[in-house]
Amino acid sequence: MFKFLSDEPLHNPLAREQVSDTVIKCTTCYMCACRCGIRVHLREGDNGPEVRYIDGNPEHPLNKGVICAKGASGIMKQVSPARLTQPLLRKAGSERGAGEFEPISWARTYEILTERLAKIRATDPKKFALFTGRDQMQALTGLFARQFGTPNYAAHGGFCSVNMAAGMIYTVGGSFWEFGGPDLDRARLFVMIGTAEDHHSNPMKIAIAKFKRDGGRFISINPVRTGYSAIADEWIPIKPGTDGALFMALMHELIHTDRIDHAFLQRFTNAPQLVVLDEGEREGLFAFDPNPEKGPPGDGRHPHNKLVWDKASSQVLNAYPEGIADGCDPALEGHYTLADGSKVAPSFQLLRERVASCTPEWAATITGIAAERIRQLAGEMGHAAFEQAYTLPIPWTDAWGRHHPHTQARPVAFHAMRGLAAHSNGFQTVRALAILMSLLGTIDAPGGFRHKAPYPRHIVPNYRAFNDPAQIQPNTPLNAAPLGFPAHPDELAIHPDGSPIRIDHAYSWEHPLSAHGMMHNVITNATRGDPYRIDTLMMFMANMAWNSTMNTSNVREMLNRKHGDGEYMIPFIVVCDAFQSETVAFADLVLPDTTYLERHDVMGMLDRPISEFDGPVDSVRIPVVKPLGECKPFQEVLIELAGRLKFPAFTTPEGGRKFSSYTDFIVNFQPAPGVGFLMGWRGKDGQSHLKGEPNPKQWEAYEKHNCVFQYHMPQTMHYMRNWNREYLDFAKDKSWRQRNDPIQLALYSDTLQFFRLAAQGKTRGRQPPDELRERVATYFDPLPFWYAPLEEAATDLKAYPLNAITQRPMAMYHSWDSQNAWLRQIHSHNYLHVNVATAKAAGIADGGWCWVESQWGKVRCMVRYSEAVEPGTVWTWNAIGKADGAWQLAPGADEARKGFLLNHLISEELPFQGAKGSTTISNSDPITGQAGWYDVRVRIRPAAPEEPRESFPQFASMPAAPGVLGKAAQVLTYFAGRKKS
Ligand code: SF4
Numbered sequence: 001m002f003k004f005l006s007d008e009p010l011h012n013p014l015a016r017e018q019v020s021d022t023v024i025k026c027t028t029c030y031m032c033a034c035r036c037g038i039r040v041h042l043r044e045g046d047n048g049p050e051v052r053y054i055d056g057n058p059e060h061p062l063n064k065g066v067i068c069a070k071g072a073s074g075i076m077k078q079v080s081p082a083r084l085t086q087p088l089l090r091k092a093g094s095e096r097g098a099g100e101f102e103p104i105s106w107a108r109t110y111e112i113l114t115e116r117l118a119k120i121r122a123t124d125p126k127k128f129a130l131f132t133g134r135d136q137m138q139a140l141t142g143l144f145a146r147q148f149g150t151p152n153y154a155a156h157g158g159f160c161s162v163n164m165a166a167g168m169i170y171t172v173g174g175s176f177w178e179f180g181g182p183d184l185d186r187a188r189l190f191v192m193i194g195t196a197e198d199h200h201s202n203p204m205k206i207a208i209a210k211f212k213r214d215g216g217r218f219i220s221i222n223p224v225r226t227g228y229s230a231i232a233d234e235w236i237p238i239k240p241g242t243d244g245a246l247f248m249a250l251m252h253e254l255i256h257t258d259r260i261d262h263a264f265l266q267r268f269t270n271a272p273q274l275v276v277l278d279e280g281e282r283e284g285l286f287a288f289d290p291n292p293e294k295g296p297p298g299d300g301r302h303p304h305n306k307l308v309w310d311k312a313s314s315q316v317l318n319a320y321p322e323g324i325a326d327g328c329d330p331a332l333e334g335h336y337t338l339a340d341g342s343k344v345a346p347s348f349q350l351l352r353e354r355v356a357s358c359t360p361e362w363a364a365t366i367t368g369i370a371a372e373r374i375r376q377l378a379g380e381m382g383h384a385a386f387e388q389a390y391t392l393p394i395p396w397t398d399a400w401g402r403h404h405p406h407t408q409a410r411p412v413a414f415h416a417m418r419g420l421a422a423h424s425n426g427f428q429t430v431r432a433l434a435i436l437m438s439l440l441g442t443i444d445a446p447g448g449f450r451h452k453a454p455y456p457r458h459i460v461p462n463y464r465a466f467n468d469p470a471q472i473q474p475n476t477p478l479n480a481a482p483l484g485f486p487a488h489p490d491e492l493a494i495h496p497d498g499s500p501i502r503i504d505h506a507y508s509w510e511h512p513l514s515a516h517g518m519m520h521n522v523i524t525n526a527t528r529g530d531p532y533r534i535d536t537l538m539m540f541m542a543n544m545a546w547n548s549t550m551n552t553s554n555v556r557e558m559l560n561r562k563h564g565d566g567e568y569m570i571p572f573i574v575v576c577d578a579f580q581s582e583t584v585a586f587a588d589l590v591l592p593d594t595t596y597l598e599r600h601d602v603m604g605m606l607d608r609p610i611s612e613f614d615g616p617v618d619s620v621r622i623p624v625v626k627p628l629g630e631c632k633p634f635q636e637v638l639i640e641l642a643g644r645l646k647f648p649a650f651t652t653p654e655g656g657r658k659f660s661s662y663t664d665f666i667v668n669f670q671p672a673p674g675v676g677f678l679m680g681w682r683g684k685d686g687q688s689h690l691k692g693e694p695n696p697k698q699w700e701a702y703e704k705h706n707c708v709f710q711y712h713m714p715q716t717m718h719y720m721r722n723w724n725r726e727y728l729d730f731a732k733d734k735s736w737r738q739r740n741d742p743i744q745l746a747l748y749s750d751t752l753q754f755f756r757l758a759a760q761g762k763t764r765g766r767q768p769p770d771e772l773r774e775r776v777a778t779y780f781d782p783l784p785f786w787y788a789p790l791e792e793a794a795t796d797l798k799a800y801p802l803n804a805i806t807q808r809p810m811a812m813y814h815s816w817d818s819q820n821a822w823l824r825q826i827h828s829h830n831y832l833h834v835n836v837a838t839a840k841a842a843g844i845a846d847g848g849w850c851w852v853e854s855q856w857g858k859v860r861c862m863v864r865y866s867e868a869v870e871p872g873t874v875w876t877w878n879a880i881g882k883a884d885g886a887w888q889l890a891p892g893a894d895e896a897r898k899g900f901l902l903n904h905l906i907s908e909e910l911p912f913q914g915a916k917g918s919t920t921i922s923n924s925d926p927i928t929g930q931a932g933w934y935d936v937r938v939r940i941r942p943a944a945p946e947e948p949r950e951s952f953p954q955f956a957s958m959p960a961a962p963g964v965l966g967k968a969a970q971v972l973t974y975f976a977g978r979k980k981s
Contacts, residue, residue: 023041023042023043023049024039024040024041024042025039025040025042025622025624026038026039026040026057026703026706026707027040027596027597027620027621027622027623027624027707028596028601028603028619028620028621028707028708029054029067029071029074029596030074030136030595030596030601030621031068031070031071031073031074031077031596031813031816031817032068032070032071032201032813033134033136033813034062034063034200034201034202034203035062035136035603035610035619036056036057036060036062036063036066036067036068036071036202036203037056037057037059037060037061037062037063037619037706037707037708038054038055038056038057038060038067038071038074039054039055039056039057040054040074040597040624040625041053041054041055042624042625048625048626049624049625050078050625051074051075051078051079051597051624051625052075053072053075054067054071054072054074054075055067055072056071056202057706059706060706060708061612061617061708061710062202062203062610062612062617062708063202063203063206064206066202066205066206067202068201068202068810069810069811069822069823069826070201070810070811070812070813070817070823071202072822073817073820073822073823074595074596074597075822075974076820076821076822076823076971076974077595077816077817077819077820078595078597078625079965079971079974080579080819080820080821080888080965080971081819081888081964081965081966081967081968081971082579082580082581082819082887082888082889082964082965083578083579083580083592083595083628083629083631083964083965084577084578084579084580084584084590084592084593084631084961084963084964084965085592085628085629085630085631085963085964085965086103086104086592086629086630086962086963087103087104087105087106087108087109087589087590087591087592087630088101088102088103088104088587088589088590088592088961088962088963089101089102089103089104089108089109089112089588089589089590090587090588090589095560096559096560096568096573096585096586096587096588097545097556097559097560097585097586098585098959099584099585099885099958099959099961100959101590101961101962102962103962103963105630106630106632109589109591110640110641110644112589113574113589113641114641114644114645116535116536116572117148117536117641117645118644118645120535120536121148121149121474121475121645122474122475123474124472124474125148125149125150125472125473125474125475125476126149126150126151126152126472126501126503126532126534127150127532127533127534127535127536128148128150128152128534128535128536128538129150129152129153129503129522129526129534129536129537129538130144130145130148130150130152130153130538130540131152131153131154131155131517131519131522131537131538131539131540131542131544132154132155132156132539132540132541132542133155133156133539133540133541133542133543133548133814134155134156134160134541134813134814135155135540135541135634136601136603136607136608137601137602137607137634137635138155138607138608139604139606139607139677140635140638140665141153141155141540141638142481142482142483143481143649144638144641144642144647145478145482146466146477146478146480146481146482147477147642147647147648147649147650148477148645148647149472149473149474149475149476149477149478150472150478150482151466151472151478151482151493151501151502152482152502152503152504152522152534153482153483153517154482154483154504154506154516154517154518154519155516155517155519156516156519156542156548157515157516157517158504158506158514158516158517158518158519158520158924158928158929158930158931159519159520159548159930159931159933160418160421160422160516161177161417161418161421161422161930162421162514162515162516162928162929162930163420163421163422163423163426163427163429163430163925163928163930164176164177164416164417164418164420164421164426164430165177165179165515165516166427166430166485166513166515166516166927166928166930167421167426167427167428167429167430167431167433167434167928168180168430168431168433168434169455169457169459169460169461169485169515170431170459170460170485170513170746170749170751170752171430171431171434171435171438171459171745171746171747171749172434172437172438172443172449172456172459172722172745172746173451173455173456173457173458173459173461173722173743173745174444174449174451174452174455174456174457175455176415176416176417176449177200177417178452178608178609178610178611179451179452179455179611180449180450180451180452180455181200181204181415181449181450181452181613182207182413182414182415182448182449182450183413183446183447183448183449183450183613184207184208184210184211184216184413185207185210185211186409186411186446186447187211187216187384187411187412187413187447187448188216188217188384188388188411188412188447189216189217189219189380189381189383189384189388189411189412189413190208190211190216190217190218190219190412190413190414190415191219191220191221191377191381191412191413191414191415192218192219192220192221192222192228192229192232192414192415192416193220193221193222193238193243193414193415193416193419193420193433194221194222194243194416194417194418194419194420194421195220195222195226195228195415195416195417195418195419196226196417196418196419196807196808197226197227197228197807197809197810200415200417201810204415208228208231212231217233217380217384218231218232218233218234219232219233219234219236219377219380220232220234220235220236221235221236221238221243221246222235222236222237222238222419223237223238223239223240223419223803223805223869223870223873223875224805224807224833224868224869224870224873224875225237225868225869226807227810229868230868236369236373236377237368237369237869237870238367238368238369238870239366239367239368239803239870239872239873240419240423240803240805240873240934240935241423241425241788241789241803241934241935242363242366242367242368242786243367243416243419243420243429243433244420244425244428244429244432244784244785244786244787245358245362245363245366245367245786246363246367246369246374247429247432247433247435247436247784247786248354248355248358248363248432248784248785248786249355249358249359249360249362249363249367249374249378250374250377250378250381250436251351251355251358251432251435251436251439252355252356252358252359252360253360253374253375253378253379254378254381254382254436254439254440255351255352255355255439257378257379257382259378259379259381259382259385259386259440260439260440260441261385261386261410261439261440261441262332263441264408264438264441265332265348265438265439265441265747266324266329266330266332267324267398267723268443268720268722268723268744268745269438269744269745269746269747270286270306270347270744270745270746270747270748271332271346271347271348271351271747271748272308272309272319272323272330272331272332272346272347272348273286273306273307273308273319273346273347273748274286274287274306274307274308274309274316274336274338274344274345274346274347275287275344275345275346275347275350275748276342276343276344277335277342277343277344277345278342278343279762280762281757281762281763281764283757283762284750284753284756284757284782285297285298285750285753285754285757286298286306286307286347286750287306287307287338287342287344288305288306288307289305289307289318297750298487298750298751298754303458303741304319304320304741304742304744305318305319306318306319306320307319307323307338307344308323308328308330308331308346309330309331309334309336309344309346310322310323310328310329310330310331311329311330311331312327312328312329313328316336316338316339317330320400321400324400324402330346331346332346332348332349333346333348333349333352334346334349335349347747347748348747350748350783351435351747351748351783354783354784354785358786359371360372360374360375360378366786368870368872381412381440382440384410384411384412385410385411385412385440385441385442388411389408389409389410389411390409390411391406391407391408391409392406392407392409392446392719393406394406394407394715394716394718394719395407395716396716396717396719396720396724396725396726397724397725397726398720398723398724398725398742399723399724399725399728399740399741399742400742401725404720407445407446407718407719407720408441408445408446409445409446409447409448410440410441410442410445410446410447410448411446411447411448412440412442412447412448413442413447413448413449414433414437414442414449416430416433418807418934419805419807419934420433421930422930422931422932422933422934422935423789423925423930423932423934423935424789424790424791424923424924424925424926424930424932424935425786425787425788425789425790425925426925426928426930426932427513427925427927427928427930428779428781428784428785428786428787428927429784429786431749431784432784432785432786434745435747435784437449438745438747443722443745444456444719444720444721444722445719445720446719450613450719451613451721451722452609452611452612452613452616453605453609453611453615453616453731453736454605454609454611454616454731454736454737456721456722456743457737457743458737458738458739458743459743459744459745459746459751460485460486460487460751461484461485462737462738462739463481463483463484463485464480464484464485464486464487464491465480465481465482465483465484465485465486465491465493465507465515466478466479466480466481466482466484466493466501467480467486467490467491467492467493467494467501467507468480469495469501472501477647477648477649482502482517483515483516483517484515485513485515486507486512486513487751487754488751488754489512489754489755489758489765489766489767490765490766491507492507492508492509492512492766493506493507493508494507494508494509494766497769498766498767498768498769499531499769500531501531502517503522503525503526503531503532503534504517504518504519504520504521504522504525504929505518505521505525505531505922505929506518506929509768509769509772509776510772510921510922510926510929511922511924511925511926511927511928511929512755512776512780512927513927513928513929514928514929514930515928516928516929517929518922518924518929518931519542519544519548520548520549520550520908520922520924520931520933521908521909521922521924522537522544523537523544523549523555523558523559523570524551524555524558524908524909526569526570527558527559527561527569527570529569533569534570535571535572536571536572536573536574537570537572537573537574538573538574538575538576539573539574539575539576539583540576540577540593540634541576541577541593541634542583543577543581543582543583543814543815543879544583545559545581545582545583545585545586546581546582546583546815546879546882546883546886546901546903547814547815547878547879547901547903548814548815549903549908550903550906550907550908550923550931550933551856551857551903551904551906551907551908551909552901552903552904553857553904553953555908556582556586556955559573559586560586572588572589573586573587573588573589574587574588574589574590574591575587575589575590575591576590576591576592576593576634576637577590577591577592577593578592578593578594578595578631579819579887579888580886580887580888580958580960580961580964581815581886581887582882582883582886582887582958584961585886585958590961591632591634591637592629592630592631592632592963593631593632593633593634594623594627594628594631594632594633595628596621597621597623597624597625598623598624598625598626598627598628598631598633599621599623599627599633599635599636600620600621600622600623600633600635600662600663600666600699601620601621601635602618602619602620602621602666602677602678603618603619603620604618604676604677604678604679605618605677605679605736606671606675606676606677607677610708612710613718614712614713614718615710615711615712615713616679616690616710616711616736617708617709617710617711618678618679618680618708618709619702619707619708619709620678620699620702620707620708621707622699622702622703622707628965629963629965630963633662635662636661636662638662639659639661639662639665642659643657643658643659649669650665663699666678666698666699667694667695667696667698667699668694670694672735674691674692674693674735675691675735676694678698678702678709679691679709679711680698680701680702680705680709680711681695681697681698681701681702681705681709682694682695682698683695684696686698686701689709689711690711690734691733691734691735713727713730714726717730722742722743722744722745723742723743728740728741728742748782748783749782749783750782752780752781752782752927753780753782755776755780756776756777756780756781756782758776759772759773759774759775759776759777759780760773760777761773769915770915771912771913771914771915775926776926778926779926779927780927789932789934789935790910790923790926790932790935791907791910791923791932791935791936791937792935792937794855794910794911795855795937796855797937799855799939800853800854800855800937800938800939801872801937801939802838802872802873802874802937802938802939802940803872803873803874803934803936803937803938804852804854804873804874804875804876804902804905804936804937804938805873805874805875805934806875806876806877806878806902806933806934807875807877807878808877808878808879809826809827809877809880811823811826811827812826812827812877812879812880814878814879815879815882815887818879818880818882818887818889818895819887819888819889821968821971821972824895827877827880828880828893828894828895828898828899829862829880829881829894829895829897829898829899830861830876830877830880830881830899830900831861831862831863831864831876832850832852832861832862832863832864832874832875832876832900832940833863833864833866833868833869833874833875833876834863834864834865834866834869834874834940835865835866835867835869835870835871835873836865836866836867837871838871838872838874838940839863839865839940842940842941842942843941843942844863844940844941844942845863845942846863846864846865847862847863847864848862848863848942848943849861849862849863849942849943849947849949850862850863850940850941850942850943851940851941851942851943851952852874852902852905852938852939852940853905853938853939853940853941854905854906854907854936854937854938855937856905856906856907856936857904857905858904858905858952859900859901859902859904859905859951859952859953860900860943860947860950860951860952861876861881861900861951862898862951863940874938874940876900876902878902879901880895880899881895881896881899881900881901881951882895882896882899882901883896883955883958884896884897884954884955884956884957884958885957885958885959885960886958888960888964888965888966888968890968891957896951896954897950897951897954898950898951899951900951900952902936903933904953905936905938906923906933906936907923907936908922908923908931909921909922909923910922910923923935
């Protein structure tokens with residue numbers, strides 16, 4: 001008899017010892033970036049309390065008790081064999097990458113770091129670079145870099161989705177993901193585009209489940225029929241990098257059929273505002289009232305000093321307040337002449353002209369979506385926005401004092417992510433989407449896109465990035481944060497000759513609006529000494545020797561590259577991680593981090609809170625078990641170093657330490673009076689919220705309240721927050737905004753035009769170097785447009801006919817969980833998923849081995865036939881393939897032998913014609929510096945029968961680091977019921 005038909009149970013949990021789970025601690029999950037509330041159930045272990053199981057916290061506003069496979073598997077992360085347990089120093093004489101270390105004490109570790117960093121800070125602070133992965137503490141890491149005095153700081157956003165953030169923030173003042181999202185409770189139609197199934201995981205799935213139960217229609221547009229696409233009512237395959245063309249055609253169709261929200265455009269966007277058409281230094285900028293009291297628009301003091309053409313009176317009026325007075329009917333179309341003879345047109349007219357040629361037929365040839373389907377899609381969007389529209393009985397008053405007795409719903413919601421962003425045309429693509437949404441009137445409207453506090457921000461946000469090379473001085477903090485949002489060429493981080501200040505070239509003329517930095521170019525530039533050499537590179541949670549980099553094999557070689565005198569090109573590398581990742585092997589000094597269950601953390605308003613549509617929410621983590629071995633939270637390390645290095649913000653006037661620990665810092669640090677990292681239970685007695693004096697018992701208050709603070713705003717502040725007077729005043733009062741003026745949607749971006757005019761030599765002031773003029777003038781178009789990803793121009797498309805993309809699976813986030821015994825059982829290796837017709841045409845069998853080649857490199861992997869991918873695209877899961885021995889996987893593990901990493905095929909640079917001849921430039925969006933890692937083109941062919949049945953490339957197996965936890969054999973015995981030894 002087969003075993004499964006036996007009377008004898010395979011596993012009888014009831015027969016085992018029952019274990020008490022009465023000890024429950026609440027904290028916040030960090031198995032992905034969604035930050036659900038969890039309850040950790042503990043049992044008594046050999047060395048004190050240990051995790052028995054984890055479930056979702058039903059009282060948490062984000063996930064309401066739901067937990068996903070990753071979240072429940074946190075227990076296996078905690079006992080992962082790959083855990084580092086002590087600080088390590090590379091053995092003298094050993095090579096980077098060989099992974100030969102000696103354990104050292106924390107005292108010695110601090111001595112080494114303090115001595116080295118103090119010397120750099122006292123001489124040339126920019127020689128210290130700090131780059132972090134998908135951490136959630138950028139308010140602290142950014143402050144550390146600023147206080148150190150180095151501009152060379154960023155997190156992983158330039159590699160991830162800065163196009164999504166910047167493209168939307170520069171257009172509507174907020175963006176998808178942490179700062180806004182689709183209002184599925186009130187939508188009728190939901191269009192998801194370019195979104196993998198891991199993003200905004202639990203909250204999105206809970207919302208979609210309810211949306212579908214309520215009868216909503218869900219369309220997913222993606223080259224791959226992802227998990228989301230599988231549960232959608234319709235999957236529309238699209239070619240990668242062409243989403244912008246689809247949006248342009250949808251706009252064409254909506255405008256052509258007059259399915260746009262005229263009243264919304266007239267009052268709440270810059271659509272009616274007049275743009276100067278005459279050549280000169282105001283060309284393409286907004287015309288304005290010359291009254292010297294008012295100043296030109298965009299100077300920050302009078303951002304709304306613009307003009308409209310009133311059709312009712314046939315005259316030019318100030319956009320505010322006359323242009324919105326009762327009886328005024330601002331024109332959206334036409335060409336006009338001002339009293340001084342200037343030719344002008346409403347910005348909407350220019351948009352209309354721009355999309356006139358972007359017909360569905362035009363887009364069909366680019367996207368692969370039939371013209372008729374594009375027309376229908378536009379019709380469906382218009383139908384949802386206008387025929388299915390309704391109002392909510394919520395009165396509100398706009399910024400100019402008009403009372404609106406109801407709130408207008410526009411129930412068509414969108415959600416988009418990295419599929420749009422990770423292309424070199426992503427910024428303009430995301431802008432096109434944001435403008436499409438604006439035409440439908442869906443911005444912060446019920447059923448559409450809704451902001452989450454502290455968004456919406458100004459367009460452009462009032463955060464200027466550091467930009468003055470003279471301010472990089474020994475032992476001196478920078479006068480501005482390293483990251484921000486430039487509004488003008490004057491705000492670029494460049495030297496007087498136009499060359500970059502930063503090691504990654506962010507905020508230079510190469511990538512002016514690189515709001516998240518450009519982590520993907522750090523190692524290449526630092527190795528090359530471009531624009532200068534650095535001394536110490538510190539990486540936190542950033543696996544830059546593997547999946548957090550393009551051109552992986554060469555980057556690994558660069559980390560090991562030396563000068564003729566034997567010194568490394570990057571002299572000192574510090575890696576902080578909880579696990580033995582691929583990058584650990586290249587470290588000179590390893591700092592063992594804690595897990596999310598062992599430390600305090602903050603997800604607050606100074607960084608990335610977990611706000612809901614209806615009000616701000618922040619949350620914390622508190623330790624539920626003690627740190628393993630010698631592990632220390634990186635936060636504590638930074639606070640300690642900041643104290644030792646005597647950073648001004650961390651030092652008392654008497655010269656002593658201002659903060660004794662990270663928890664002390666979180667409670668007492670205030671960037672402005674009453675404003676801190678956490679907004680709940682402030683004030684000496686813990687009775688103030690949002691703002692207030694520090695509360696010494698704030699951590700205890702969070703611990704008592706499920707580690708989360710939620711503030712419910714009155715209904716009158718739930719919608720239309722770009723223009724909602726009550727909300728704007730409230731947000732300013734709470735220091736979420738510096739001004740309380742309204743945020744007009746930027747259908748037309750005069751910010752981009754400032755850069756274009758400089759590139760065209762039409763303005764005085766900063767201008768790009770000659771070799772970059774055409775590039776800046778082309779891509780800084782104030783109106784959205786679609787262009788082919790830049791890599792195509794450098795590629796023989798006949799030789800490399802296929803697009804290759806990756807996505808993260810539901811069960812793993814970044815490279816975080818291949819060491820997780822439970823999650824490895826879901827994904828131990830990855831395949832290249834190829835449309836059946838495409839694979840057969842290439843002569844590759846289902847399950848067979850094949851070569852995937854780009855012009856930059858090649859990988860060998862296994863193929864799976866799939867009907868769930870459009871024929872011109874191949875795809876795979878990201879970061880399942882691992883280097884042999886990394887993450888404490890047994891030598892020869894599936895992850896290393898069968899799994900593969902697509903990044904080997906992607907270049908971090910493209911050829912470029914510079915002033916001195918052929919050179920290279922980052923393979924990134926020319927506006928934001930977003931890595932174009934979904935742009936790569938490939939071809940496939942079968943592997944020869946005699947070739948090894950293993951993935952390529954392979955690397956020498958990483959040895960176990962001293963003190964790494966190991967004990968893989970014991971991990972799967974770690975179940976409820978394990979008897980104490
Ligand atoms: S979605 Fe899953 S992994 Fe992500 S935070 Fe929530 S429970 Fe954790």
